Amino acid sequence: MTVIREDNMKVLLPRLEGEDFWEIIHEHYAHEEPLKWKNLAILALRENAGWPLEKIGLVFGHHKGHVYRILSKVKQEIRDTFEQSPDWLCMPDRFESDEE
Numbered sequence: 001m002t003v004i005r006e007d008n009m010k011v012l013l014p015r016l017e018g019e020d021f022w023e024i025i026h027e028h029y030a031h032e033e034p035l036k037w038k039n040l041a042i043l044a045l046r047e048n049a050g051w052p053l054e055k056i057g058l059v060f061g062h063h064k065g066h067v068y069r070i071l072s073k074v075k076q077e078i079r080d081t082f083e084q085s086p087d088w089l090c091m092p093d094r095f096e097s098d099e100e
Contacts, residue, residue, distance in 0.1 A: 029081050039074040
């Protein structure tokens with residue numbers, strides 16, 4: 001898939017299947033750590049399913065403020081872990097020109 005940046009440069013994005021994504025998360029972030037997988041489940045419920053903080057808190061036995069802190073923490077950890085995303089996604093660290 002190709003997207004266009006604000007400066008009209010084309011960027012080629014890799015195609016990842018769901019399994020590929022979770023394998024990368026497993027290998028580079030969560031490993032066999034149940035707490036990280038729990039936090040990823042909280043993130044998925046919020047970001048992918050749109051669950052409100054209160055409902056996520058009910059499921060996991062947390063106050064909505066704690067759920068918010070968990071979400072902030074896991075998002076930052078993922079940003080830090082995958083800061084070099086073009087490398088770990090096997091993407092070229094370049095932008096395609098408009099002349100294809």
